Amino acid sequence: MSDPESVPSFDAEGLFDDDYLHFFAEHLDARGDAETELIWQLLDLRPGMEVLDLACGHGRIANRLARRGCRVTGLDSSRIFLDRARQDADALGVTVDYVHGDMRRLPWTDRFDRVVSWFTAFGYFSDSDNQRVLAQAAAALKPGGRIAMDLNNYAAVVRTYQTSTVVERDGDLLIDRHHLDLLTGRNVVDRTVIRDGRTRNVPYFARMFTFPELRDRMLAAGFTTVHAVGTDGAALTMDSRRMIVIAER
Structure with a gap:
């Protein structure tokens, strides 16, 4: 029987590295402007707001928010991603405070107006540690602050589940073999x-x-209201590939 606290192997250093950027960065960057606009609208962002990009990756959202006038902090566990984020920030002429750290142990309390967690940047730990991430994110927000989390929509994934996917770039291959553990x-x-x-x-x-499960977890972590929309901010349905959860502390 699967134990929710028995965590499978996870090679974070090997996953979030230069190979990841090689296969995915260009594709993700092409979506960056549209996704930043969506985040701006969903979180009612304004210039001058303090924003935390939690698991910011190579900074594609953080740098764009900074270009729009937000005061942005980006946290990530990958030094390779952070180096790329700083290089891109310099090229854009924007300032972002990029911090190497663990989202389970955030060094801020009552600091941010908004938190962004984008492109499935949540769910990489045991259930207890995932809950700790939510509690840390809530504590980092000012009272009345909001978070937007972009995740896979469980209902759509299950209905269209693929046991393998292949990405090709410049003759290189990335092959993922998937197993969905329904017990965890x-x-x-x-x-x-x-x-x-x-x-x-x-x-x-x-x-x-599922949304009800995550909603209950976020309420237990200190958020006061939680709702969700689907891909691109449309209504959440079984066909939505993404689930975007917006919550207020």
Whole structure:
């Protein structure tokens, strides 16, 4: 029987590295302007607001929010991603405070007007540690502050589940083999990267949530209201590939 606190293998250093940027950064950057506009509208952002991009990756959202006048802090566990984020910020002429850290242990309390957690940047730990992340995010917000979390929509994933996916770029291959553990709600993945004549394996997983489950967890973590929309801010349905959860402290 699967134990929710028995965590599968997760090679975070091997997952969030230069290979990830090679296969995904260009595609993600192409969506950055539209996603930033959506975040701006959903969170009612305004210039001068203090914003935390939690698990900011290579800064594609954080840098764009800074360009719109927000005072942005980006936190991530990957130094490679943070180096790229700083380089892109310099190229854009914007200032973002990029911090290397663990989202389970945030160094801020009552600091931010808004928190952004985008592109499935949540669900990488045991259930107790995932709950700790939510509590830390709530505590980092000022009273009345809001968070927007962009996640896979569990209903749509289950209905269209693929046991493998392949990404090709410049003759290189990234192959993911998926296993959905229905007892823990985790999508467990064995990733094979074939690049520049070398092959390596990277295990990881992502915990997925139905909206009622995540809503209850966020209320328990200190948020006062929680609601959700679907892909691009439309109504959340079974066909929505994304679930965007907006909550207020």
